[in-house]
Amino acid sequence: MTDFTMTTDAEGVAIITWDMPGRSMNVMTRDSMQELNGLIDAALADDAVKGIVITSGKRDFAGGMDLNTLATIRDEAGDDPAKALFDFTMAGHHMLRKIERAGMDDRNKGGKPIAAALPGTALGIGLELPLACHRIFAADNAKAKIGLPEIQVGIFPGAGGTTRLVRKLGAMAASPLLLEGKLNDPKKAKAAGVIDEVVDDPVAAAKDWVLSQPAIVKPWDEKGYKMPGGAPYHPAGFMTFVGASAMVNGRTKGVYPAAKALLSAVYEGAQVPFDTALKIEARWFTHVLMNPSSANMIRSLFVNKEALEKGANRPEVPDQRVQKLGVLGAGMMGAGITLVAAMAGIEVVLVDQSAEAAEKGKAHTADYMDKGIKRGKATADKKQAALDLITATDDHAALEGCDLIIEAVFEDIDVKAEVTKKVLDVVGADCIFASNTSTLPITELAVASERPDQFIGIHFFSPVEKMALVEIIKGRETGDRAVAKALDFVRQIRKTPIVVNDARFFYANRCIIPYINEGIRMVREGVAPPLIENAAKLAGMPLGPLQLTDETSIDLGVKIAKATRAAMGEAYPDGEVDEVLFWMEGEGRLGRKANAGFYAYDDTGKRQGLWAGLGEKYAPAADQPDLTDVQHRLLFAQVLEAVRALEEGVLEDIREGDVGAILGWGFAPWSGGPFAWLDMLGAPYAAERCDQLTERFGDRFACPALLREMAETGQSFYGRFGAGHDSKAA
Numbered sequence: 001m002t003d004f005t006m007t008t009d010a011e012g013v014a015i016i017t018w019d020m021p022g023r024s025m026n027v028m029t030r031d032s033m034q035e036l037n038g039l040i041d042a043a044l045a046d047d048a049v050k051g052i053v054i055t056s057g058k059r060d061f062a063g064g065m066d067l068n069t070l071a072t073i074r075d076e077a078g079d080d081p082a083k084a085l086f087d088f089t090m091a092g093h094h095m096l097r098k099i100e101r102a103g104m105d106d107r108n109k110g111g112k113p114i115a116a117a118l119p120g121t122a123l124g125i126g127l128e129l130p131l132a133c134h135r136i137f138a139a140d141n142a143k144a145k146i147g148l149p150e151i152q153v154g155i156f157p158g159a160g161g162t163t164r165l166v167r168k169l170g171a172m173a174a175s176p177l178l179l180e181g182k183l184n185d186p187k188k189a190k191a192a193g194v195i196d197e198v199v200d201d202p203v204a205a206a207k208d209w210v211l212s213q214p215a216i217v218k219p220w221d222e223k224g225y226k227m228p229g230g231a232p233y234h235p236a237g238f239m240t241f242v243g244a245s246a247m248v249n250g251r252t253k254g255v256y257p258a259a260k261a262l263l264s265a266v267y268e269g270a271q272v273p274f275d276t277a278l279k280i281e282a283r284w285f286t287h288v289l290m291n292p293s294s295a296n297m298i299r300s301l302f303v304n305k306e307a308l309e310k311g312a313n314r315p316e317v318p319d320q321r322v323q324k325l326g327v328l329g330a331g332m333m334g335a336g337i338t339l340v341a342a343m344a345g346i347e348v349v350l351v352d353q354s355a356e357a358a359e360k361g362k363a364h365t366a367d368y369m370d371k372g373i374k375r376g377k378a379t380a381d382k383k384q385a386a387l388d389l390i391t392a393t394d395d396h397a398a399l400e401g402c403d404l405i406i407e408a409v410f411e412d413i414d415v416k417a418e419v420t421k422k423v424l425d426v427v428g429a430d431c432i433f434a435s436n437t438s439t440l441p442i443t444e445l446a447v448a449s450e451r452p453d454q455f456i457g458i459h460f461f462s463p464v465e466k467m468a469l470v471e472i473i474k475g476r477e478t479g480d481r482a483v484a485k486a487l488d489f490v491r492q493i494r495k496t497p498i499v500v501n502d503a504r505f506f507y508a509n510r511c512i513i514p515y516i517n518e519g520i521r522m523v524r525e526g527v528a529p530p531l532i533e534n535a536a537k538l539a540g541m542p543l544g545p546l547q548l549t550d551e552t553s554i555d556l557g558v559k560i561a562k563a564t565r566a567a568m569g570e571a572y573p574d575g576e577v578d579e580v581l582f583w584m585e586g587e588g589r590l591g592r593k594a595n596a597g598f599y600a601y602d603d604t605g606k607r608q609g610l611w612a613g614l615g616e617k618y619a620p621a622a623d624q625p626d627l628t629d630v631q632h633r634l635l636f637a638q639v640l641e642a643v644r645a646l647e648e649g650v651l652e653d654i655r656e657g658d659v660g661a662i663l664g665w666g667f668a669p670w671s672g673g674p675f676a677w678l679d680m681l682g683a684p685y686a687a688e689r690c691d692q693l694t695e696r697f698g699d700r701f702a703c704p705a706l707l708r709e710m711a712e713t714g715q716s717f718y719g720r721f722g723a724g725h726d727s728k729a730a
Contacts, residue, residue: 003032006039012050013207014043019057026062028125029069030088037095044102044112051210052102054133055117055203060144064124065159067302070289085289089282092125092159096132097275100218113210117202118195120144123183127194128161131168134216135209136195137202138186146194147183154297154670156262158285163277166266167220169193170229178262179248220274231270255540255670257291292680296672299718300662304655309496311487313653315480320488322346326402326427328419330361330392333436334408336464339365340493342386349391349398358392365390368465399426404485406458408436416440417448424449432485434458438509439560442475442502453479458486459506461664469663472499473506496663498656500645504567507645507657508664511674512548514637514700515665516557517577519545524580526621527630529598529610535630540668545634546610550597555590557581573700583617635677636693636701638667642674643704646721654721675717678707687711 003026008014016039018026043049056062070085077084102112116130118138127148130136138146148157148165156162157178165174173193176182186198199205219225248259265284269277288294325341327334330352338350342365352358365386372378391398399405405427409419416435424433434456435445446455457473472486483499490497500507519532523546533544549557558581565572584590584597591597592605600608642661645651658673671677678686688711690703703711710720 002035003029004035004039006043008043008046008049009207011207011211012048013210014046014049014052015203015207016040016043016052016054017057018054018062024058025060025121026056026058026126027064027066028062028129029066030073033092033095037098040095040098040102044098049112051112051207052114053117053203053206053210054114054129055206056119058119060120060126061116061118061122062124062126062129063121064126064150067153067298071295071298071303074289082286082290086282086286089158089285090279093278093282096129096160097278099129100132100134101221102134102216111216113214113216115206115210117206118144118146118186119202122146124148124150124157125159125161128157128159128164130195131161131164134214134218135197135206137197137199137206137209138189138195139202140186140198140200142185142187144186145183146186146189147181148177149181149183151179151258151262152181153301154256154258154294155288156258156265156285158281158288160278160281162262162265163269163274163281165194166270167225167227167274167277170227171266171270172229174266178266179259227270232267253538253540255293255538255668257293257670258288258297261285261288293670293672296676296680297669300655300658300672300676301669305496305659305663308498308656308659309491311491312655313499314487315484317481317484320432320481320485321492322404322485322489324349324402324404325489326351326399326405326423327408328352328405328423329408329410330358331408333460333462333464334406335361335364336462337406337408337436337460338362338390339368339386339465340495342389344493345389346492347389347391349393349402351393351396351399353394355392355394358394362387362390362392396422396426399423400428402427402431404432404434404489406434406436408460411437411440413440413444416445420445420448424451430454432456432482434482434486436460439505439563441504442473442478446475446477452477454482456482456486457502457506458489459508461508467663468496469508469660470495470497471506471508471660471664472497473502474499475502496659498660498664499652500656501650501652503645503648503650504564507642507650507660510645510650511638511641511661511667512665513560514641515541515634516545516549517574518633518637520549520577520580521574522630522633523614523618524576526619528620528624529614531624531627531630532634533610535627536634538627539631539635540670541634542666546598547607550591550599553591553593554581554584554597558585580618587613632689632693633697633701635668636690639674639678640690640701640704640707643678643707646675647704647706654717675721679716679718683707683710683715 003020004016004018006014006016020026043052073084073088074081099114102114114133115135115137116133120141121144122130127146148161150157162178165177184192189195190198197205245263248263252259261284265281269280324347326349327338328351330350338348338361341348350358350361352361369378369383369386373380405423407416407419409415420433432454433449436458438459442457446452449455455475456478459471459473461467461469470490474483487497505513522532523529529546533546536544561578561581589596595601595605598611598614600611602608642657651657654675658675661667661673662669667674687703687708690701693701
């Protein structure tokens with residue numbers, strides 16, 4: 001089977017079609033790159049061929065490079081993986097340069113124009129290949145996405161996309177596409193100058209163009225070429241690069257190697273001839289691929305995330321896709337669940353205590369779609385289609401026929417039990433019942449059901465429509481069909497699932513609460529709040545622990561603390577944290593929702609900086625701790641809970657631990673997740689650091705037995721628990 005085929009029509013146009021067998025989306029592999037290279041050679045050598053059109057046999061053009069290819073090259077390279085990766089990257093450059101310069105040598109007198117015809121989405125190398133062609137035609141397809149998103153998984157465009165886009169648009173215009181991975185629909189891509197034409201039939205338009213004897217020399221191959229916006233030592237260009245450097249460091253805090261490497265490739269490449277710039281790009285690309293941070297990001301955010309979304313841990317039971325969903329509770333969470341389900345085309349019955357409350361929950365979908373219409377992301381027809389799928393009511397009888405119920409009522413075990421019994425009297429015997437709870441044990445909630453094997457936890461994160469992760473919790477008696485139903489539903493709504501076993505706070509909250517508590521504990525100790533917050537951000541956390549507490553609300557923290565203390569009794573370890581939290585609540589500082597928390601806010605809710613009263617109550621000590629100590633306290637507080645969750649069987653797969661940590665609470669994405677970070681540190685050092693932190697700060701940093709054992713045997717988490725996964729990760 002081949003990924004590329006070529007036919008030549010009577011007019012002399014060679015059509016090269018990319019159509020990978022058995023794949024819904026084309027991706028570039030080592031073999032497919034060799035196939036394409038051979039077809040380009042054949043077309044250029046054939047006197048009957050006047051021009052070439054490269055297109056796709058699928059609805060989209062391509063999703064990018066198969067990142068497993070890069071991992072395989074690295075892992076099979078022996079003693080010099082960097083050379084193997086660099087050589088592979090340069091081979092790609094040579095092929096694309098051959099396309100770009102077709103007709104500029106003596107053999108092909110007059111030239112052979114090569115056009116790209118994109119029927120839909122073109123990402124990564126799926127755009128880098130067209131950028132090497134002489135003209136890009138895209139179908140007028142509003143659903144298509146065109147761009148270079150590599151930065152989002154820890155690398156940057158390394159097949160010439162970085163160099164070509166900067167030379168085509170200038171560094172300033174190219175920066176959001178490269179440094180943010182911004183994607184555009186075809187019309188916006190044309191307006192940005194990324195592609196050339198948006199047409200109804202891109203193949204026909206491309207054929208007409210290649211037969212028109214067009215000029216095919218790229219601007220950067222013309223004598224006297226000057227970069228748009230100015231090169232680095234042009235006054236305008238100088239300011240661009242200064243600003244870009246500040247922006248990158250401001251946004252990444254210096255912990256994401258890909259962004260710095262990309263900027264270096266652009267800056268250095270802008271000062272040399274085009275072919276030298278490609279070599280510079282290849283060297284920086286190889287440098288990033290060899291960096292453990294980028295390798296871990298690729299593994300977690302691409303390889304493992306994709307595996308989980310495809311059902312890596314799904315029980316082998318028949319298809320359980322949801323046909324009719326019941327949602328109990330039309331508050332913020334219930335309304336959000338209703339929205340994402342309706343947008344996925346699922347019929348939803350939204351039930352609340354009053355019809356008015358249910359209709360208010362349904363209105364959330366209308367409001368969300370209205371905002372999408374204003375941004376050009378939705379249409380009135382799509383809005384109406386979503387609303388038509390939602391029945392808002394106070395009548396439980398409307399739930400008849402639902403095959404999945406998600407309860408999202410008040411976090412009280414008695415309230416949830418009452419609702420569960422009411423609903424189970426209405427729905428069929430095969431209906432799966434799920435609770436969207438963040439703290440209450442699923443096994444205890446399932447007592448209210450006569451069919452505990454059909455009872456499961458589906459924990460959404462807030463806001464539902466924005467958060468990518470869904471935590472699925474198995475109770476002690478939860479059966480395989482319930483797990484499969486939950487997984488299939490999460491796949492329908494296009495989110496990423498992790499499956500964990502029942503335990504206090506499950507997995508995500510179990511790890512994030514110690515992070516918050518450690519930050520608050522440091523405030524009480526006299527560590528300067530700005531040091532705490534900035535140390536967290538410099539370690540790669542999206543929010544410092546104090547800001548995160550404000551966002552989730554301080555009174556919620558108090559409620560959780562009281563419930564946890566009641567459950568644990570004398571074993572409760574966080575009395576020092578409670579002192580600060582309870583004082584803040586007593587001061588009426590409940591967080592962002594009250595415009596008063598650890599931070600001060602103006603009347604519009606805009607954060608104004610840390611609240612001065614915090615320093616007056618808990619004065620910063622004269623001697624402040626080392627930055628690394630603060631960072632390690634904040635990070636180890638989280639990762640040690642992840643290890644304990646694995647030890648106790650709450651986590652069954654470290655892939656879920658890493659992906660869940662990044663998507664669920666933003667654990668330092670540059671690291672690849674808690675287990676990947678510990679592997680970067682090495683178990684011996686991590687265990688030693690635990691001992692140091694325990695001696696200085698307490699038993700909460702005690703080294704878990706599993707980590708101690710791995711330190712003594714020289715094991716890594718992915719080496720021990722990632723068999724079959726790690727070897728394929730880039």
